[in-house]
Amino acid sequence: QKEVEQDPGxxxxxxxxxxxxxxxxxxxxxxxxxxxxxxxxxxxxxLMYTYSSGNKEDxxxxxxxxxxxxxxxxxxxxxxxxxxxTYLCAMRARQGGSxxxxxxxxxxxxxxx
Amino acid sequence: SAVxxxxxxxxxxxxxxxxxxxxxxxxQVTMMFWYRQQxxxxxxxxxxxxxxxxxxxxxxxxxxxxxxxxxxxxxxxxTVSNMSPEDSSIYLCSVRGQGASGANVLxxxxxxxxxxx
Numbered sequence: 001q002k003e004v005e006q007d008p009g010x011x012x013x014x015x016x017x018x019x020x021x022x023x024x025x026x027x028x029x030x031x032x033x034x035x036x037x038x039x040x041x042x043x044x045x046x047l048m049y050t051y052s053s054g055n056k057e058d059x060x061x062x063x064x065x066x067x068x069x070x071x072x073x074x075x076x077x078x079x080x081x082x083x084x085x086t087y088l089c090a091m092r093a094r095q096g097g098s099x100x101x102x103x104x105x106x107x108x109x110x111x112x113x
Numbered sequence: 114s115a116v117x118x119x120x121x122x123x124x125x126x127x128x129x130x131x132x133x134x135x136x137x138x139x140x141q142v143t144m145m146f147w148y149r150q151q152x153x154x155x156x157x158x159x160x161x162x163x164x165x166x167x168x169x170x171x172x173x174x175x176x177x178x179x180x181x182x183x184x185x186x187x188x189x190x191x192t193v194s195n196m197s198p199e200d201s202s203i204y205l206c207s208v209r210g211q212g213a214s215g216a217n218v219l220x221x222x223x224x225x226x227x228x229x230x
Contacts, residue, residue, distance in 0.1 A: 008153065034218065043117075043205055043221030044156070088156065100171075101219060103156040 003027055006089055006104030015113050019076040023089035023104045026070065030091040030102075033065050035074045038086045038106065047087070048074060079111045115140050115208050117222035125228045126196055133192045134225045136206030141186035147179070150203040150224070159204075162189045196229045203227070 006023045013019055021035075031052055036044035048063040050056045050072075056063045062075040072091075076083055089104040116139040126132050136145060147159040159179055160170045168181040182190045193200050206222040 004155070041122075041223070041226075043207075043223045044219075045221070046218050049218060090156075100158045105153065105155050 003102050004089065004091065004104045007107055008105050010108040010110060012110045012112060013079055015079060015081060015111055017079050017111070019074075019079050019083070019109060019111075021074040021076075021087050021089075021107050021109070023072050023091075024070055025072075025091060025102075027091075027093065027102075028067075028070065029093040030070075031094070032092050033063070033072050034090040034101070035061075035063055036088040036090060036103075038088060040085075044088055076109075079109075081111050081113050084110045114210055114218075114220045115142065117206055117208065117220060119206050119222035119225050121225055122223060123226040123228075125230060127230055128197055130196055131192055131194045132196065132227060133190050134204050134206075134227075136189045136191070136222060138187045138208055142208045142210070143186070144209060145183065145189045146207040146209070146219070147181065147189075147191045148205040148207060148221075150205060152202075156205070159191070193227065196227075198229045201227060201229045 004025045033050045035048040037047045038044040050063050050065050053065045053067045060077045064073040086106040086108045088106040090101045092099055092101050118137045120135045145162045149157050149159055158171050159174045160168045162168045162181045162183040164183045164186050178194055180192045203224040203226050205224045207219045
């Protein structure tokens with residue numbers, strides 16, 4: 001079983017839709033969870049960061065972590081064509097040091113006008 | 114957060130040749146990271162480059178294939194040696210810094226898209 005599983009999509013939705021992106025993981029030691037957004041021909045940029053379980057909201061974006069189920073989600077409300085990108089989940093057990101982030105494969109999202 | 118510049122942004126290379134990718138950061142950083150992003154695969158760490166010491170390679174990656182230089186605190190290079198079509202990928206440079214939330218997060222360059230014929 002891979003440490004992090006993410007459905008690669010592609011996912012295509014109409015403008016204004018609510019988008020749900022998800023990752024599951026197997027390592028119960030993971031405590032720090034991130035979502036990166038990657039536009040075509042660009043590097044990934046950090047979108048959301050959460051520590052441990054719970055929800056975090058930033059504008060139209062909400063990140064949820066359910067550690068009991070080893071499941072994280074990113075919700076996008078009122079999706080816009082500018083949200084069209086690949087979304088990567090990432091996680092790690094500890095801050096700093098030499099521990100590396102473990103990434104999902106990314107979900108490609110297209111929001112159609 | 115740091116601004117990272119990578120060169121070249123893309124290149125098409127012949128099998129058996131080598132290509133060096135440059136990464137320039139606008140601030141001094143202790144560690145720089147090199148990632149590979151292959152189609153349909155997870156972002157994978159190749160190695161960590163520390164200034165003044167040998168790079169640390171992840172399992173499956175070796176110095177002979179991916180030699181790294183780190184001459185100062187703002188610059189690093191990754192060379193992809195003796196290339197084969199399987200090396201066709203996006204190579205990304207990254208640094209770690211404090212995000213807005215105070216968390217330890219990665220910032221990436223735009224990547225270097227390499228195609229090997």
